Amino acid sequence: DTGVSQDPRHKITKRGQNVTFRCDPISEHNRLYWYRQTLGQGPEFLTYFQNEAQLEKSRLLSDRFSAERPKGSFSTLEIQRTEQGDSAMYLCASSFGGGESGNTIYFGEGSWLTVV
Amino acid sequence: GQNIDQPTEMTATEGAIVQINCTYQTSGFNGLFWYQQHAGEAPTFLSYNVLDGLEEKGRFSSFLSRSKGYSYLLLKELQMKDSASYLCAVVTGTASKLTFGTGTRLQVTL
Numbered sequence: 001d002t003g004v005s006q007d008p009r010h011k012i013t014k015r016g017q018n019v020t021f022r023c024d025p026i027s028e029h030n031r032l033y034w035y036r037q038t039l040g041q042g043p044e045f046l047t048y049f050q051n052e053a054q055l056e057k058s059r060l061l062s063d064r065f066s067a068e069r070p071k072g073s074f075s076t077l078e079i080q081r082t083e084q085g086d087s088a089m090y091l092c093a094s095s096f097g098g099g100e101s102g103n104t105i106y107f108g109e110g111s112w113l114t115v116v
Numbered sequence: 117g118q119n120i121d122q123p124t125e126m127t128a129t130e131g132a133i134v135q136i137n138c139t140y141q142t143s144g145f146n147g148l149f150w151y152q153q154h155a156g157e158a159p160t161f162l163s164y165n166v167l168d169g170l171e172e173k174g175r176f177s178s179f180l181s182r183s184k185g186y187s188y189l190l191l192k193e194l195q196m197k198d199s200a201s202y203l204c205a206v207v208t209g210t211a212s213k214l215t216f217g218t219g220t221r222l223q224v225t226l
Contacts, residue, residue: 004158031212042120042203042216043159056213091158095212105149105214107158 002026004108006092012114013082020078021111025094032075033105034067035091036060043091043107049075082115089113118142120217122204127223128194136189136220138204146207149214150178150189153201162189162202191222199224 005024013019025032030051035043046065047057051072061067064082069075079086089110097103119141128134140148147166151159165171165180165187177190189202201219208215 033212033214035214040218042205042219043214045213045215048213103212104161104164105212106161107151109158 004092004094004106006090006108006111008111009109010112010114012116015084015115016081018078018080019082019113020076021090021092021113023075023077023092023094023108025074025092026096026106029094029096029106030072031095031097031105032069033093033095034075034077035093035107037089037091037110038087046077046090079113082113084115087113087115118206118208118215120204120206120215122202122217122220124218125221125223127225128191130194130196130224130226132194133190133192134194134222136191136202136204136222138187138189138217140185140187140204140206140217142206142208142215144208145182146209146212148178148180148187149205149207150176150187151203151205153203153219155200159203194224196224196226198222 007022033048034046037043049069064080067077091110092108095103095105121139150162153159163178170179175192180187203219204217205214
């Protein structure tokens, strides 16, 4: 399967701990996105990369959140000092070119975070 | 601001046709996607519209009216496996950012 893959799929952590999620996009996709989804809601945009450059960050992304895509391939999303409100599914997506050109944006299966 | 509205839930019978509406008010518009999402799974691509009109793809069709800020997803010959959430998402800005509605949970019954 050469879709978007995310790891880990599930993570339970204690409040105050740091967590890191990894995303491997579809090969040769130059754009990579992170979204967050809570139960009963649609995904909310967090940040996006074009190659290795992080071009936009949502106001939802507090200073406890950091994302990287060091070589323009895989990406990591780190949450420091987790809070219960961080409990959500973190979705990664990728595309070749932008959605504004009709290029399909493909989503991974998400990483579920539960903060206890 | 961005505002995307969809009905929260719908129920339809196997074999029937269902239309899921989406209205939007966004700053900037570069197209509209529909995604299907089964519980606990990734959203999967269904359709993309950027010009007014109907796009047909098998049992699924999507319509867009940019002047009215309106789209719908039409599902024909419903099957039990179509029970899922259907997400309407507008592409805004050059960042290709998708702004999603809350999704419509469709229940297909016998």
